[in-house]
């Protein structure tokens with residue numbers, strides 16, 4: 001790629017981001033260098049799209065300089081940090097980008113790219129000017145404490161930042177709860193604990209009260225850890241901050257225990273840990289089922305709309321006979337149905353294990369029970385308990401005269417797989433996410449989330465995180481691998497499969513397939 005900043009002729013300039021130019025209320029006076037950021041932006045609902053040669057597209061993230069003119073820059077203090085002095089090319093080139101699509105054809109366009117995460121030579125904040133805050137929102141997820149720890153330690157050790165506040169109890173904590181001062185010492189061993197030391201909540205997102213609180217406290221870097229709902233909230237906070245013209249960087253760290261967040265990033269933190277912990281429940285179900293005649297072990301795992309935890313836990317365990325996920329509808333009665341399969345497997349093996357994701361079979365349950373359209377405080381639909389329902393239906397079916405007696409044990413480890421500390425690999429991953437977020441905010445980027453795209457960390461605009469949910473693609477090879485390992489019915493007719501393929505083609509449309517996790521190749 002040619003240098004973005006050196007080849008303005010390839011750009012399509014239609015900037016409206018830069019039209020927001022109210023003076024910063026807590027802006028910083030004076031500085032050593034003036035920034036030069038050629039604006040070459042195609043604005044699509046607050047997005048910065050840069051077009052290059054051969055179908056190259058950069059979906060860039062906003063920058064403080066887009067709406068605050070003449071911001072001073074400073075040399076990155078990392079250049080004097082002895083630990084990093086050994087790094088060959090420590091600073092990321094300003095025009096480095098990460099490709100979303102890495103399997104390409106000779107004549108295909110180069111496609112969408114994201115700005116590469118990492119430390120920049122110039123920063124937009126002086127160390128003693130930074131007043132950062134961290135908030136955690138939504139459901140728990142292994143690794144939240146690690147991200148908090150690494151933001152605090154990273155800001156302190158890499159950038160010499162001393163003012164870091166923890167906002168307690170999620171978004172409403174900005175205006176209704178206390179704050180806590182965070183130091184490397186106070187967060188030293190929190191990564192060994194599950195949950196979040198800051199507490200969390202659902203609901204309570206009041207944009208103007210939150211931004212008032214940010215402004216009143218003089219906060220200029222906001223780190224927001226949470227799922228799709230949280231990142232939607234972060235996006236509107238960023239818009240309000242931009243509208244007020246504040247020099248405040250907003251960085252999101254995406255969290256989703258079930259990996260349902262965003263088609264772009266490889267996987268979400270905590271997912272590996274959750275899959276590992278799920279093995280313990282599956283093992284228990286297998287032991288229980290195998291110890292009695294016609295034993296069935298049923299395990300319910302998290303996954304409202306995406307069955308990644310159930311799919312990966314099944315693939316990892318090899319003890320599972322049937323995995324049911326929201327993306328693949330199933331039915332109970334008749335030929336090819338679940339009851340028929342259960343009977344067959346019990347006759348063959350004498351026992352079986354079923355893993356069911358919490359969002360699976362919701363239409364079936366709604367048909368047989370009076371549907372309750374209840375929501376939680378954040379507006380998420382409260383699901384009916386598929387594990388209990390399915391256990392009862394199987395018990396009822398086999399209790400009929402003439403059927404074999406069964407012995408079913410239901411295990412619901414829902415909260416056990418998310419209330420634990422992150423495992424080793426998630427801890428390292430969380431560290432990289434935290435560092436990417438810090439480097440981005442220090443470099444003046446804002447309104448962004450961080451995450452690995454094909455293994456390289458990138459800055460991703462909020463709309464990419466919030467626009468679509470990541471789902472298991474049932475026409476991908478990974479789901480086929482699962483079907484082949486469990487030898488369960490697919491519950492789909494040929495027409496269903498054709499339909500699913502068509503839908504996936506529409507979704508795919510230049511995006512990588514969502515069954516790829518951890519940057520591993522799906523072939």
Ligand SMILES: Nc1ncnc2c1ncn2[C@@H]1O[C@H](COP(=O)(O)OP(=O)(O)O)[C@@H](O)[C@H]1O
Nearest residue numbers: 138139202203205226227228229230232233378
């Ligand atoms: N569309 C939205 N706009 C603003 N805030 C939102 C939106 N959706 C959710 N939130 C807020 O984000 C926080 C977390 O959302 P929730 O859905 O509970 O968890 P998660 O972030 O894990 O999806 C809540 O405080 C909620 O009020």
Ligand SMILES: O=P(O)(O)OC[C@H]1O[C@](O)(COP(=O)(O)O)[C@@H](O)[C@@H]1O
Nearest residue numbers: 138139140227256257302303304376
């Ligand atoms: O009981 P809670 O705290 O509302 O959490 C239950 C929900 O949290 C989750 O684990 C994750 O949800 P979020 O992504 O919204 O945090 C869901 O799978 C589950 O339905």
Ligand SMILES: [Mg+2]
Nearest residue numbers: 138227228229
């Ligand atoms: Mg959510």
